[in-house]
Amino acid sequence: MKALLLxxxxxxxxxxxxxxxxKMFTFPLESNRARVIFNTTKTDFNAVTVCHRxxxxxxxxxxxxxxxxxxxxxxxxxxxxxxxxxxEPHIKNKKAEFGGRDYKPNMWHSVCTxxxxxxxxxxxxxxxxxxxxxxxxxxxxxxxxxxxxxxxEQDSHGGGFDSKQSFVGMMSDVYMWDYVxxxxxxxxxxxxxxxxxxxxxxxxxLDYQIIDKVFLENKITVCY
Numbered sequence: 001m002k003a004l005l006l007x008x009x010x011x012x013x014x015x016x017x018x019x020x021x022x023k024m025f026t027f028p029l030e031s032n033r034a035r036v037i038f039n040t041t042k043t044d045f046n047a048v049t050v051c052h053r054x055x056x057x058x059x060x061x062x063x064x065x066x067x068x069x070x071x072x073x074x075x076x077x078x079x080x081x082x083x084x085x086x087x088e089p090h091i092k093n094k095k096a097e098f099g100g101r102d103y104k105p106n107m108w109h110s111v112c113t114x115x116x117x118x119x120x121x122x123x124x125x126x127x128x129x130x131x132x133x134x135x136x137x138x139x140x141x142x143x144x145x146x147x148x149x150x151x152x153e154q155d156s157h158g159g160g161f162d163s164k165q166s167f168v169g170m171m172s173d174v175y176m177w178d179y180v181x182x183x184x185x186x187x188x189x190x191x192x193x194x195x196x197x198x199x200x201x202x203x204x205x206l207d208y209q210i211i212d213k214v215f216l217e218n219k220i221t222v223c224y
Contacts, residue, residue, distance in 0.1 A: 015037075015039055015207055015208065015209040016207070016208065016209075017205060017206065017207045017208075018205075018206060018208075019204050019205060019206075020172075020203050020204070020206050020216075021203065021204055022218060022219050023172065023216055023217065023218060023219055024055075024170045024171060024172035024216075024217055024218075024219040024220070025150070025151075025170065025171050025172070025210075025214055025215070025216060026169075026170050026214065026215040026216075026217055027151050027166070027167050027168050027169060027170070027171070027213075027214055028168070028213065028215065029168065029213065030163050030164075030166055030168055031151075031163055031166055031212060031213065032152070032161040032162060032163040032166065033152075033161070033211060033212040033213075034151050034152070034166070034211065034212040034213050034214050035149045035150065035151035035152040035161075035210075035211045035212070035214070036149060036150050036151055036208055036209070036210055036211070036214055037147065037148065037149045037208065037209040037211065038148040038149065038150075038174070038176075038201050038206065038207065038208050039148075039207040039208065039209065040146065040148065040176075040200050040201065040207070042146075042178060042200050043143065043144060043145060043146060044141055044142075044143045045076075045117075045141055045142040045143070045178050045200075046116065046117045046118070046141045046178075047114075047115065047116040047117065047118075047178060047179045047180050048076055048113075048114070048115050048116075048142065048176065048177070048178065048180075049112060049113070049114045049175075049176065049177040049179065049180055049181040049186075049198075050065055050076065050078065050112065050113050050174075050175070050176045050201075051110065051111070051112040051113075051173070051174070051175045051176075051181075051186070051189050051198075052064065052065060052078075052110075052111060052150070052171060052172070052173060052174045052175070053108050053109065053110050053111075053171065053172045053173045054108070054109055054111070054167070054169060054170065054171045054172075055106070055107065055108050055109070055169050055170040055171075055220075056105065056106075056167065056168060056169030056170075057105040057106050057168075057169065058080075058082070058105070058167075058168055058169065059082060059105070060082050060164065061079070061080060061081055061082050061083070061164070061165055062079075062080050062082075062165060062166065062167050062168070063077070063078075063079055063080075063150070063151070063152060063153035063165055063166065063167050064078040064079065064080060064111065064150070064167065064171075065077065065078040065113075065148075065150060065174075066078075066148070066149050066150070066152065066153050066154045067142070067146055067147070067148045068146070068147050068154040068156070068157045068158065069142065069143070069144035069145065069146055069147075069157060070144055070145065070157045071143075071144055072092050072093045072142075073093070073154050073155050073156055073157060073160065074090035074091075074092075074093045074154075075091070075092055075093075075142045075146070076089075076090070076091060076115070076142060077089065077090035077091075077153070077154075078090075078111065078113055079153065079165075080103065081097075084097070084099065085099060085101070085103070086098060086099045086101070087101050087103070087111065087124055087126065089113050089115070089122050089124060089136070090136075091115050091120075091122055091136040091137045091142075092136070092137040092140065092142065093137075094136040094137040095136070096122045096124075096134040096135075096136050097134075098124045098126075098131045098134075101124075101126045102126075102127075103126075109126065109127055110125075110126075110127055110128065110173075110189070110190045111124065111125070111126055111127075112124070112125040112181065112186045112189060112190070113125070114180045114181060115136065115180075116180050117137075117138060117139065117140060117141050117142075118138065119135075119138060120135050120136055120137050120138025120139070121133045121134065121135060121136075121138075122134055122135075122136045125183075125186050125190070127190065128186075128187055128190040128191070130183065145157075148176070148201070150167065150171055150174065151166060151167050151214065152165075152166055152167075153165045153166070170217075170219075170220070172203075172219050173189075173203050174201055174203055174206075175189070175197065175198035175201055175202060175203055176198045176200040176201035177196075177198050177199055177200060178199060178200050181196075
């Protein structure tokens with residue numbers, strides 16, 4: 001069954017706010033340009049939770065989520081290190097390494113990542129399974145004009161893209177909160193049950209901008 005093509009962007013689309021329930025962004029090719037920028041008015045975070053679902057067959061390193069400020073290009077970054085088979089959150093340019101994740105190709109995976117400035121602890125929930133809590137950076141908020149995107153990894157504030165770190169595949173259900181989500185709320189997200197929408201990024205009311213070749217499509221469903 002063909003997915004209904006809703007939007008194809010070859011250059012730049014003005015920012016719009018839209019309910020993307022049942023939709024996904026498709027990144028069909030390796031590129032150092034194709035990306036989706038998420039807009040928010042929030043500029044100060046003493047805690048963060050980010051959840052998303054992704055589907056890819058990449059056999060190399062790639063970005064899953066990138067938040068940069070002028071101070072830190074990796075202020076809140078989720079990255080897959082294919083060489084070491086690790087999911088790696090970066091907070092204020094400090095990295096935590098989570099191995100043992102069964103990151104299989106060609107299937108949907110849910111990833112939620114939490115961090116709080118007071119303790120500096122970061123935790124990864126992969127397909128509903130929590131990791132140990134690891135220390136990254138504490139004592140200082142993520143602060144400043146933020147640029148948030150998927151598809152490309154920022155090596156500078158809004159730029160410095162490398163096609164060999166780009167995401168190729170599909171991504172959906174991107175949410176962000178400015179607090180640590182409870183384990184029950186995270187499980188509700190993973191199971192696609194009712195949960196509190198993100199107060200920073202809300203997939204059901206998303207303010208976003210597409211750059212270059214990214215498609216917005218109906219999310220692929222399995223028919224029985």
